[in-house]
Amino acid sequence: MSAHDWGALADDAAAERVLESALDGLDGRVQYADARLIEAAELRSYAQRGADPDERIEQNIGVGVRVLVDGQWGFAARPFADTADAVTAATRAHANAVALAGQGAPVDLPPRPPTSGRYATEVHLDPFAVSTAQRQRLLSEWLSAAAAPQLVASAQAGVNAKRQHRHFADTEGSRQHQHFVETGAMLVVTAAGHGDVQRRSYPNSFHGNTAGAGWEYLESLRMLENAARVGEEAVMLLTAPQAPRGTADVVIGAQQVSLQIHESAGHALELDRILGDEANYAGTSFIRPEDVGSLRYGSPAVTIVSDPTVPGTRGSFAFDDEGTPARRSALVEAGIVRNTLSNRDSAARSGLALTGAARSDGWAYLPVCFATHVFLEPGSGSLDELLDRMGDGYHIDDNRSWSIDNQRLNFQFGTEVAYEVRNGRRGRLLKNFSYGGVTPQFWGAVEAVAGPEEFRAFGYPCGKGEPKQWGFLSHGAAPMLVRDLRIGVA
Structure with a gap:
């Protein structure tokens, strides 16, 4: 699976033309300007024991432009539908920089040579291609294993994934295209009893763990095997001795x-x-x-x-x-x-x-x-x-x-x-x-x-x-x- 075969901004050349149109309209007073065209989609699938699962995908696409005029930054951003949005963002960023003239210490960026290139996360299994039914089945299995011990009061499991196209151009000549994919999972178990409440989590506290990789990363976490351990340890902590000082x-x-x-x-x-x-x-x-x-x-x-x-x-x-x-x-x-x-x-x-x-x-x-x-x-x-x-x-x-x-x-x-x-x-x-x-x-x-x-x-x-x-x-x-x-x- 390629990390860039989805969405409106998958084509590097087309995205580059949009950014160049934005930068080309700026006048000679501009010391420096850059533009970023970004499309992102984020999936979150969570389940709690005893409740219906909650799954959602959020998407956004837009352009942000920075302009440096007389040592002052101006910035503007707009949701993106076509090239006109990028040009409008650049025009507004320029106007914002001009309006700030004389306010604050001027910024003086040392010049740098242009750098162009492309980057993509190595992905073997597209997390967005995994079905909702499969994700929710896994969450149910993790929760069942984690909540098996008595005194487990609550358990939450989740899967998350994100993919992004991030395109960049500046007035120094840099043209860059980056395509990212992230995948992660989480499990948190709370036990209550013996006058105490204790928590255990895996594979990271609070939000779980996320890597720059595809679904293969989630498979490497061995969530089901660790879910049973996490539930047992949460219960064990209820009667464990208090740590000293x-x-x-x-x-x-x-x-x-x-x-x-x-x-x-x-x-x-x-x-x-x-x-x-x-x-x-x-x-x-x-x-x-x-x-x-x-x-x-x-x-x-x-x-x-x-x-x-x-x-x-x-x-x-x-x-x-x-x-x-x-x-x-x-x-x-x-x-x-x-x-x-x-x-x-x-x-x-x-x-x-x-x-x-x-x-x-x-x-x-x-x-x-x-x-x-x-x-x-x-x-x-x-x-x-x-x-x-x-x-x-x-x-x-x-x-x-x-x-x-x-x-x-x-x-x-x-x-x-x-x-x-x-x-x-x-x-x-x-x-x-x-x-x-x-x-x-x-x-x-x-x-x-x-x-x-x-x-x-x-x-x-x-x-x-x-x-x-x-x-x-x-x-x-x-x-x-x-x-x-x-x-x-x-």
């Missing part, structure tokens, strides 16, 4: 590490946030522009990388949403901050490197700095070897709750499960485990990261900006050992 050595599992990366690294390293652009909506960052290249963010075991060229993730692409080619960038290298997640505007204002992290929810939104595929570089060895290295402590995983301040500095996380570890061996199950810390102190206490064989990638949605838009990205990690971690809630 104090200070302990902890091995944090890959899923929880991925959320830790998102909250205390991904957001903290967004350059627009560092420059104060996000202060009103979602806070700033403890990192300053002058810290790049010198700030000790973590231990030598900590290397965090942005690399959208890795295939198969929710953060994979060939070009970001303002046409910058994807590339690998070390954000934190052996514990030192080396780069940020930047777009052209923020990189130009700060003098820092451009890392190609301009991303948008779709045609109606301006690109902002969002994570791509941002991951913790694995170290070496298995999870068992990491536990043996720790000796006594706890093994935790799967996020239950999170809280972090508006500078991405002080945080508190809770996990769904924890296991007591003695002499490197996992013992009894514990409930309500939590830990907290200060971001550079926490990452500075990382002693070791497990090897590539333990590495997993997780797709996430994330909200940002005004008006709010959703970014879709991914984080990868292997389990890691943290020494002397503050655990429990005082």
Whole structure:
């Protein structure tokens, strides 16, 4: 199955002609302009035990144009029916830029050579070709397996898929065509009894997991097999001992590490946030522009990388949403901050490197700095070897709750499960485990990261900006050992 054989914008050449028509009508005062023509379809199929399934497909198609005149941005977007809509969006964007003349510091984008190309997600099984009956049969089977144990109070299962045509053109000569497909699944089970309520989820907390792939990814998740385990563990947690508080050595599992990366690294390293652009909506960052290249963010075991060229993730692409080619960038290298997640505007204002992290929810939104595929570089060895290295402590995983301040500095996380570890061996199950810390102190206490064989990638949605838009990205990690971690809630 080809990833681009559906919809009105499947033809790259036809989409390119539309974008060129929009850009050709702009006058000589324009310093720079770009246009994005995007078509998206999203499928969501959910079921709860005891209720009718809910399935829907949402579609949209439109064009967004940015124009830079006398150092000021103008933007306009319109639903797309024909070329006239693209021309209208460009005209309005130009008028908006002219109206802002003299307001605020002028933007000066360094010129860059044009880059053109094409990208498509590798898809073996089209998720949209799977019948509604088959999807709902699978959801019913997962729910039956998950809800089999007594004391399961509720269970929800879901399947999601998304496909997009994203076409880009700018006045520097770049012409880019990208065709994306995502597929994912989720299961959440809540158990109630013995005066308590507990939750287990799979294959990721809350929203499940989504990858840049076709239906074959869902088949690889082995949802039915894991559904029975998730239901049993939710019930087991009801009578499990309460996790302690104090200070302990902890091995944090890959899923929880991925959320830790998102909250205390991904957001903290967004350059627009560092420059104060996000202060009103979602806070700033403890990192300053002058810290790049010198700030000790973590231990030598900590290397965090942005690399959208890795295939198969929710953060994979060939070009970001303002046409910058994807590339690998070390954000934190052996514990030192080396780069940020930047777009052209923020990189130009700060003098820092451009890392190609301009991303948008779709045609109606301006690109902002969002994570791509941002991951913790694995170290070496298995999870068992990491536990043996720790000796006594706890093994935790799967996020239950999170809280972090508006500078991405002080945080508190809770996990769904924890296991007591003695002499490197996992013992009894514990409930309500939590830990907290200060971001550079926490990452500075990382002693070791497990090897590539333990590495997993997780797709996430994330909200940002005004008006709010959703970014879709991914984080990868292997389990890691943290020494002397503050655990429990005082």
